[in-house]
Amino acid sequence: MNKAYFEILRAGVNTTIQDKGRNHLYHVGIAVSGAIDQRNYTLSNRLVDNQLNEPVVEFAYQGPLLKLKNGKINFAISGDIFFKIIRKNLEIEDCECYKSYFLDEEDQIDIISTKNSTYGYLAVNGGFDLEKTWGSYSINTKANIGPNNGKKYSINDKIFIKKINIKSQINKKINYNYSTDNIIRIIKGTNFDYFSKVAIEKFFNEGFLITNLVDRMGIRLKGSKLENIKNTNIKSEGLVRGVIQVPADGNPIIMLSDHGTVGGYPKIGVVIAADLDLIGQLTPGTKINFKEVSLEEAQNIFKAYTEDTNRYLNECN
Amino acid sequence: MVKNISNLGDAAVYCDFGSEVNEVINASVIEYFHHISKLIKDKKIEGITNLTPSYNKLIISFDLTITNYKKIKNFTEGLTINRDIKNNNQKIKIPVCCDDEYGLDFLRLIEKLNIDKDKILELYFGKEYFCYMTGFIAGMPFLGDLNENIRCDRLETPRLKMPKGSVGITEQFANIYTFESPGGWNIIGNTPKKIFDDKNLDQPALVNPGDKVSFYQITKEEYLNWNE
Numbered sequence: 001m002n003k004a005y006f007e008i009l010r011a012g013v014n015t016t017i018q019d020k021g022r023n024h025l026y027h028v029g030i031a032v033s034g035a036i037d038q039r040n041y042t043l044s045n046r047l048v049d050n051q052l053n054e055p056v057v058e059f060a061y062q063g064p065l066l067k068l069k070n071g072k073i074n075f076a077i078s079g080d081i082f083f084k085i086i087r088k089n090l091e092i093e094d095c096e097c098y099k100s101y102f103l104d105e106e107d108q109i110d111i112i113s114t115k116n117s118t119y120g121y122l123a124v125n126g127g128f129d130l131e132k133t134w135g136s137y138s139i140n141t142k143a144n145i146g147p148n149n150g151k152k153y154s155i156n157d158k159i160f161i162k163k164i165n166i167k168s169q170i171n172k173k174i175n176y177n178y179s180t181d182n183i184i185r186i187i188k189g190t191n192f193d194y195f196s197k198v199a200i201e202k203f204f205n206e207g208f209l210i211t212n213l214v215d216r217m218g219i220r221l222k223g224s225k226l227e228n229i230k231n232t233n234i235k236s237e238g239l240v241r242g243v244i245q246v247p248a249d250g251n252p253i254i255m256l257s258d259h260g261t262v263g264g265y266p267k268i269g270v271v272i273a274a275d276l277d278l279i280g281q282l283t284p285g286t287k288i289n290f291k292e293v294s295l296e297e298a299q300n301i302f303k304a305y306t307e308d309t310n311r312y313l314n315e316c317n
Numbered sequence: 318m319v320k321n322i323s324n325l326g327d328a329a330v331y332c333d334f335g336s337e338v339n340e341v342i343n344a345s346v347i348e349y350f351h352h353i354s355k356l357i358k359d360k361k362i363e364g365i366t367n368l369t370p371s372y373n374k375l376i377i378s379f380d381l382t383i384t385n386y387k388k389i390k391n392f393t394e395g396l397t398i399n400r401d402i403k404n405n406n407q408k409i410k411i412p413v414c415c416d417d418e419y420g421l422d423f424l425r426l427i428e429k430l431n432i433d434k435d436k437i438l439e440l441y442f443g444k445e446y447f448c449y450m451t452g453f454i455a456g457m458p459f460l461g462d463l464n465e466n467i468r469c470d471r472l473e474t475p476r477l478k479m480p481k482g483s484v485g486i487t488e489q490f491a492n493i494y495t496f497e498s499p500g501g502w503n504i505i506g507n508t509p510k511k512i513f514d515d516k517n518l519d520q521p522a523l524v525n526p527g528d529k530v531s532f533y534q535i536t537k538e539e540y541l542n543w544n545e
């Protein structure tokens with residue numbers, strides 16, 4: 001029997017496969033990649049009874065239109081997403097996130113758009129039939145690594161699904177209220193003292209606008225120019241997710257999952273790990289404010305974040 | 318030796334080996350990198366997700382669900398680096414075609430440096446370089462040090478797309494664009510050689526920190542007929 005797969009009838013803006021990410025390659029210049037919103041990625045797998053590290057489809061803004069061929073599946077979508085099922089008899093079902101659905105052969109999932117967010121996740125029960133590269137299924141479009149030759153999906157591409165025997169429909173749900181916040185918590189960066197007193201005051205008090213220059217590599221912000229009193233360059237050194245670099249033009253850039261692995265601009269701060277999902281989901285035009293926390297506070301916030309995620313995972317039934 | 322250890326956010330340790338860029342400091346960074354890599358492989362330390370060596374810094378990223386800053390900092394401070402670890406540093410030769418269609422920035426360089434193209438090529442090809450680090454994009458080597466007479470700042474406006482294989486110089490460094498990418502280095506030629514190979518899972522980058530690299534000039538015909 002032929003394998004089940006999604007036929008892509010509309011690719012969407014940036015549709016890729018993502019998982020937890022790819023480690024131990026920063027030193028050759030390969031970013032971690034992985035789902036931008038790790039909590040929603042994890043929840044999508046839970047909703048279809050998968051191992052929590054299965055690869056899923058990540059989409060941004062307008063998602064894909066997918067037709068299921070050669071099989072039946074259960075699937076779920078997490079995020080803040082407007083989507084429908086188009087049954088093969090052309091009946092249309094409005095759907096909700098954080099809930100599993102049954103999909104029959106020739107049915108379609110139409111992921112129309114994200115709402116007040118950027119990314120969403122589609123998981124199928126049993127997972128996708130893909131190969132790992134360097135320990136991860138994530139597509140890294142900058143280095144062309146991962147499934148689909150490391151490229152985002154296009155129309156007519158196929159995404160194969162692992163063969164499983166669907167005995168019954170999965171009926172799972174999580175009561176998750178997708179919420180967002182525009183206060184981003186940071187820890188002082190290693191070049192914090194490169195900036196004038198006025199710049200630091202502006203950095204914490206004036207807020208920044210998320211520009212249109214946003215992708216999986218990073219987010220460019222715009223606000224009052226941050227005056228550098230030491231040097232607008234440093235010797236290139238490693239970057240990690242969440243680092244906020246400030247180039248000579250004074251407008252900060254936040255590093256996301258596909259960031260360049262080294263950079264030569266001063267680091268004014270680093271977004272705490274617990275706020276990375278949030279910052280990655282914010283859309284262009286959003287005004288954000290930075291708030292400083294200590295390392296100890298950040299660790300406690302991360303603990304609470306992990307406990308929250310686990311609570312949602314446990315509540316899923 | 319590590320001069321100072323601090324935190325880079327809540328999920329990375331920032332090891333500072335000094336403010337200068339030289340081969341001695343960089344060799345120490347690379348020793349730490351190899352040493353810790355081996356301990357990770359031998360499962361002597363858990364939770365480390367990435368190591369990023371650069372000219373004079375080493376960043377150790379970790380998984381906050383497994384470990385924390387204090388543990389990794391203590392681990393790093395407690396290391397005794399075994400200087401006898403055999404290094405596998407290689408000598409690599411890389412062909413470059415410097416015809417004007419590949420050497421995109423000769424006009425700028427001639428004007429800024431006030432020397433002619435032949436002299437630039439002579440100084441560039443007449444030296445063996447040291448690989449300080451790889452990164453930014455997959456497999457891009459950062460090599461040094463250029464002859465003082467061919468040191469030039471980055472382009473005022475970076476190119477949105479540097480052609481794959483572009484060989485660039487800026488300040489005291491040379492590099493190779495392993496993928497088409499945005500970039501601001503002065504381009505003097507292009508190499509047909511594969512510098513990053515994602516099919517080679519053990520060692521995808523041709524050039525690795527500590528390696529010695531020399532370049533040699535090839536004609537356009539050799540470039541076009543290059544076969545690996």
